[in-house]
Amino acid sequence: MTTISHVRGCQPSTMLDYATALRASNSTFTDQVRRMDRAVDATMDKWQGEAAAAASARSLSESLVASHIDTAVTAVAEAHASHGAVLDSIRTALLAIVDLEAPGVGMSVSDDGTVTAPSVPLAGDIVVSMLLQHRLDAQVDALQVRIKALLVQFGEGEMQAAQAIRAAQQQLDSTGSPGAATISPVVSDIISGTTSLPSDPAQLHELWSTLSPADKDALFAHDNYIGNRDGLPVVDRDHYNRIKLDDELARAEACDPSVSDRLVDLQAVRDTIDKDPNRMLMLLDTQSGAQTHAAVAVGNPDTADHVSITTPGLNTTVGGAIGAMTDEGEQMKLTAEKQLDDTVDHVGETVSTIAWIGYDAPQLDKDDYFSEESLKGAIQVAQPWNAQAAAPDLSQFYEGIAASNYDGDPHLTAVGHSYGSFTTGLALQETPEGIVDDVMVYGSPGLGTGHDFVDSSLDKLNIAPGHAYEMTAHDDPVAHMNRFGWSPGYMSEFTHLDTDATTTADGVARQGATGHSEYSRSGDNGELRTSGYNTAVVVAGLADVPGQLVIGDSAVKTGGMDLLDGLMDLTR
Template identity: 30%
Template structure:
């Protein structure tokens, strides 16, 4: 069955696009309100105890889960309209292009797709006979092209209608669905009721999670929206739940910024600013102090919002698929290129001083270069994680302190344990790459009795890793005497930041590229006039190629 030409002319895909946009807008508003309700309940809960409070919490949890399913279904509904609009517009344009071209050449097109040739009337019988034959032949050719297009248009219309109906049925089916809480396993019910806890150990959590149903997992995610940050969960689940958390954090960050700006709307337009020169009264001094606090608060809120927005952008970047492995309200995060759970080789890149989410695009570009270098060395499959899941020193002065490395070391250790626990199949070859202060974090995760469950570590432009020699670093299951084949280091001769180890007071131990340190050292100087502290991961740097070989287990001599 085919549609008619007049029917097809009457189609208006723009209306479908408008419907899709309207549904998406309303759905987003609903999502924001669900988040607001959940946050309100969460803020009330600490001040309300007892059976009634527990019942209210359970009801709010069930309602939020149901709302989450509804939001997802309506989102699919909106997407179905958008897809239908694009497909119908494409088939409509292809048909009308043929029809309008035929009409412009003098042919008549009937509603069912038949094409009538124009009549040749030159007055010369022989010429008219030849021309008419050509017209008739062209008419049959146009008709042969047009009729399948009309049939295809009808098929597309039917497919889109079925898809839309399926989306409608999915949304309607949620109206009569019993509470998801009724389908939770006993283990999950006990956790939601406060009678049990999720396993804390990454390996134990991975084993527990693997036994859960999708409803169980969604229920736990509604109970703990930050569940995607728990080490040991699969990357796919971590990314899905953390993407939802990212939306929440972005909304919260925008609300915080709006509230700060609303404190002094006149200052937003540079009016009524406190006097900064001349004599000041006590009131003037107080206003100046408030102005300074307000500027600091606004700068921090803008940076926080920019960070979350940048993560959103990176999730949608072209190239290898991105997985959001960590994100929190302290501005920390981790993102993988390709799924580490299915990768044969996994590298975790730890950046250094002044690293924040607002600049994660720079670090993701470096991770992309590392992934390309690994792929050149071996097809893998390979995965590279950009690990910003620690609070980095904000400046060089702060980078002389060990406290940032000590705190980050604990988080890095658990993260690597989580990668091991969640991995599918045979164990992957894992490498941790620390740039600048990031190398100090790695060193602290491997000293004083602590160890990392990784195969190799790479120190790049390091100011020191907190130890005097490679033998003081601990790998799981590796004799310290063999560390030289697992510890790699590189530093450009034009990088002043890499030559402070063991020289500058309060620096972080010996320089990893020093001969006495005992690491396998490799070069990273294509041009000493250009290579500096920030160019190690640039394309064309020979050190990048070497790191790619290390990532896939071929070592620095490959």
């Protein structure tokens, strides 16, 4: 049985420090390997013949082994980081109860988690004394349940960490074994074109789990965009996408015409993922669209209990928005996890947020609304084409998250803003029921569900009743457009949430959001606005906890108030 003294003596934060140091050393190693590869490539341009072919084959073999080491070390670091974060969170929550909360009410806690209350003297009014004792005993029971639950969680977490670290270490130990760089027949057939990788995320994940590091490296050499495949473990997606990012960024800086116009986007992605080691590059694509596509996760979606995917709208570009969206996602993660830690039975649960710019969002030139770009963007934002093109990719991205998550069924929330909410709506209509648990949209011109007078939106969106939420801020004209079906603020099946300034259930004074762009932005006090807080509660899966959400009005009332205010302004 796990004891309090054992938990107190553990220092899970050192696992995070170790992971950071290991990643830094591994980065130095991979940089040296890439320099070697570039030197070999330069030599091969001038050297031909059998000897050159043999040298090239040897170089490929060494590169595969080096990549195997890189993958294995990354897995070791990830095992330490992810499990260390979970254990540290549980330890912090436990010691806060044992060292502060229990003593603060005069109670003592034994090493096995048993809580003892002080005895109330039977003096004066005996009935009052007995009532006080009864109340103390009830507090004892509540504290003891929480403490012992955390002790069990810590013990289970240690076992899971040991298993994960042992498995990652065995993978690293096999690096130098004979045949470590041998490619399996399955992968050989894929590379030769005889077969292909499964397109279904669940099937791909199952196949990927059977491959050796050498197999995975060979598939990356065959397809440098392998990291974009939905269903792959996020650690592998991040690993291979970072290699591809380094390659494309180097070529863009060298004015390679195939990527030179994507330099700003690539630099923004690099700056975003370098800002925090807890960020993971899940998508990088400079080739398939008119714009660069990218997705960055804060935290590991494969180990998180709760995952959100946010799709933005008009005027979003990777170069201009991936950093801000990821920062907003980080604030969302912190706020959601705080709500979880403050809620009984949810202490220690983790959240991962993903900024998904995986499509060509319509663009308007803010400085020249009559430019050719703005005219094209105006047409695009008024039409379903861009969203229709993006919906299959976003739907498959949802399925990939579910397929690669260790639990197999994370609590998944689809979040959409503006034209991105329309894209989200179309994607949900293509996503099997049970993959996405909640949907949160704001500033939405419609979800592609039509203009029926009788709501049938949730059936079309494959979302269970009571799990669809929307926000319509004052002075947001887009949320009243009803352009792509009814805007969610006009749908009775959606829970309408407030965006006005208020003090939320966690005691934080939050600023309101007005207009079309403030929903996800933090206020001047550094805290999420009411709209961001509401989103965090939904993302954390706590929407059914009484008093957590700040309920608001439908767009019919909100829009009517805005219109009335506007008319009054005209008469003044």
